[in-house]
Structure formats: structure tokens, C-alpha cells
Amino acid sequence: MKHTQRNDTLPPWIPEEYWDAIIQNDHTYDGTFFYAVQTTGIFCRPSCKSRAPNSDNVLIFQNTEQALAHKFRPCKRCKPTGERVPDQEWIHGVTEYINKHYAELLTLDVLAAASHGSPYHLHRVFKRITGQTPVQYIQTRRINEAQNLLQHTHLTVTEIARQVGISNPAYFISVFRKHTGVTPSHYRERHDSP
The missing domain is CATH 3.40.10.10 (DNA Methylphosphotriester Repair Domain)
Incomplete structure (x- = not known):
């Protein structure tokens, strides 16, 4: 209601x-x-x-x-043009939404509500179109932004974690290492050296 x-x-x-x-x-x-x-x-x-x-x-x-x-x-749900929205176009809209809101709490339910689809269908189509699950895409977007912040700011690792939408610093370090092969601190040292 x-x-x-x-x-x-x-x-x-x-x-x-x-x-x-x-x-x-x-x-x-x-x-x-x-x-x-x-x-x-x-x-x-x-x-x-x-x-x-x-x-x-x-x-x-x-x-x-x-x-x-x-x-x-x-809208994929109510089809205001009378035509089915092509999956590619729908997922492009979802990725745009993620790119604008990556620092917020983004769950599959949030993305489905924002894109007017069901969570299951969104997950399946997103993976087919992008080769990643929505969670993987969100993490990649967050880590890319974290790399940028590590290179171009003096924010602490904890501040960067929060700024990219990961409130737990230990989890952020773990995800960062999984994506880059190094810790955020080591990444920063590597990119600070002449």
C-alpha cells in the first residue's frame, strides 16, 4: 500500500x-x-x-x-510506451544508477525497486548482459573510486572506505585486496613513489 x-x-x-x-x-x-x-x-x-x-x-x-x-x-514493469524495454537498455539504466549511487546502501532489492523490476530477474539479466552480478559490479565501482581517492587525496583508509559506501574498514581492506592484490596502504605507497 x-x-x-x-x-x-x-x-x-x-x-x-x-x-x-x-x-x-x-x-x-x-x-x-x-x-x-x-x-x-x-x-x-x-x-x-x-x-x-x-x-x-x-x-x-x-x-x-x-x-x-x-x-x-x-519502466520495465508498466511499459508506458507499450513496448518491452530491451534488456541491454534496462541494464544500462541500472549501471548508471549504480554509478551515481555507489556510496549508498545498494542491495538487489534497492536496485530492483529503482529500476522497476524483480530482484531475481534483475540479477539474472544483469549477469547475462555485463558478465558480473550486481554486487560484483558495485564492488568494482567502489574499489575503482577508492583507488582514485588513494592516489589523489590524503584521506585515511577508513575515511575512504566510508566515502565509497563500505562502513566496515576491515571488510573494505579485504575487498580491496581481493580486487587489486594489495592492501589500500600498499596501493597508496606504490602510487606515491616517484
């Missing part, structure tokens, strides 16, 4: 009746308007059963062409 937001907190660009249609998954508004969520880069029909968005992140479009022109991708 989606939670409704107080009407006085709605942004001025969202008509109250449209917001109610989104929150209530009202199929009678399908075709009247489409809504896009800026944080996910996806647009939907009002009847979409995806998690309720934050109204501040919602944009309203009168047709799918407007949403596509603003670089939003159609």
Missing part, C-alpha cells in the same frame, strides 16, 4: 489529482499523463505498481515522446 503525501507539500508542478492517481495506481489516468522520477531516470504510467516516488523528484509529461526527449527510460 502506497502512502499518500500531504497535499500542502506537493510541488506546484504536480496537480493534486495527478498525484492522487500516482499514489493510488489509478489506471483511469493511463494515457492522460505520464510521470518520470528524476532519481531513477525512469518514466511510468499512473497505474504503475512501483514504489511511491518522492513528489519532489517527479516530473509530469503529457505523452511518452516528451519523457523520451528528456532522456527518461520507459
Whole structure:
């Protein structure tokens, strides 16, 4: 069940009746308007059963062409264009989401909700398209950023771990060593030497 937001907190660009249609998954508004969520880069029909968005992140479009022109991708769940979203395009959107949010808590459920798919299907398609599981991709993204921070900042290993989304320094060191073959401190020494 989606939670409704107080009407006085709605942004001025969202008509109250449209917001109610989104929150209530009202199929009678399908075709009247489409809504896009800026944080996910996806647009939907009002009847979409995806998690309720934050109204501040919602944009309203009168047709799918407007949403596509603003670089939003159609939802894989409600198929607002009437066509199935190609897997390659869907996974590209998921990797973009990971690249923007890698420092946050990212679970398969979070990624599935953000990309409007099921966790199992997302895991299977992600691995087929990228050759990695979503967790492996997230770890690689985090370690790549950690390498950059080790080379270009004086942050401690613990600070870098937190900055890339790994709150446990010991776990960060273990994952870093697995990916690079060395500890973060040794990596930094190697790249600091003339």
C-alpha cells in the first residue's frame, strides 16, 4: 500500500489529482499523463505498481515522446510506451544508477525497486548482459573510486572506505585486496613513489 503525501507539500508542478492517481495506481489516468522520477531516470504510467516516488523528484509529461526527449527510460514493469524495454537498455539504466549511487546502501532489492523490476530477474539479466552480478559490479565501482581517492587525496583508509559506501574498514581492506592484490596502504605507497 502506497502512502499518500500531504497535499500542502506537493510541488506546484504536480496537480493534486495527478498525484492522487500516482499514489493510488489509478489506471483511469493511463494515457492522460505520464510521470518520470528524476532519481531513477525512469518514466511510468499512473497505474504503475512501483514504489511511491518522492513528489519532489517527479516530473509530469503529457505523452511518452516528451519523457523520451528528456532522456527518461520507459519502466520495465508498466511499459508506458507499450513496448518491452530491451534488456541491454534496462541494464544500462541500472549501471548508471549504480554509478551515481555507489556510496549508498545498494542491495538487489534497492536496485530492483529503482529500476522497476524483480530482484531475481534483475540479477539474472544483469549477469547475462555485463558478465558480473550486481554486487560484483558495485564492488568494482567502489574499489575503482577508492583507488582514485588513494592516489589523489590524503584521506585515511577508513575515511575512504566510508566515502565509497563500505562502513566496515576491515571488510573494505579485504575487498580491496581481493580486487587489486594489495592492501589500500600498499596501493597508496606504490602510487606515491616517484
